[in-house]
Amino acid sequence: MLYNKKFTIIANWKMYPEDYYKAQNLLNNYLKITEINKINLIVALPDIYLKLAATEYTASSIIFSSQNISNQQLTGAFTGEISAAMIKNLGIHYSIIGHSECRDHYKETNKLIAQKVAAAIKEKLNPIVCVGETKADFIAGKLAVTKALIKQLKPVINMVNKLQISGLDLFIAYEPIWAIGSGSKVGVNYINQVCKFINNYISSKNINKANIYILYGGSVNPDNASKIKKISGLAGILVGGAALDPIKFTKICAT
């Protein structure tokens, strides 16, 4: 729906910053970035800032996203949860789902993540689903990596086939878990190979021809961004830590 073939850069702010004033400072810097660069800039904010930011920056080209949603589709007694409908009703069109930090810290399973994808689709929220292998899989080699990825991708693609997501975009963010927030160097050839594998896997299973695009995330920084951005077929990148540093993020977007 919204994906216009411009390179997409997603800034995942995680649980930063600690007040909205600091969030405004960052977003004001982002405004300059979107003016200069021909990119889609999606900013995944903590939910608490979403309404304020979506209202204040409504005239800008910044697109906002939540970082997670509940798997529950109806309102109910789910303390602490935020539903896809609540996010959508703020005028937000995207949500990250299945980030490795949520899989790890909150033990989100592949089944739960597929339910979250269903909840997003029902509300016409474009899902940005994160998948990636552990360091142990990486060390074990190609077979372990592809096995780990299929385990995460299969329930999501099955759900997408079941629900038919016409009019929506599904982003799959390939994020090697060992590279997230670690500063680890991930070879561009390696990223290229894994993204190709994901693309082939999805193409073979995506029976309803849903719009599915592949992103890369994991320690993207000003030094590696230009090489990663040149990977053929890559629709965008997901940036965590470096997105909170205006100088680094400006460089990443500009290269």
Ligand code: PGA
């Ligand atoms: P990072 O985070 O860029 O700090 O590695 C990526 C992410 O949030 O997935």
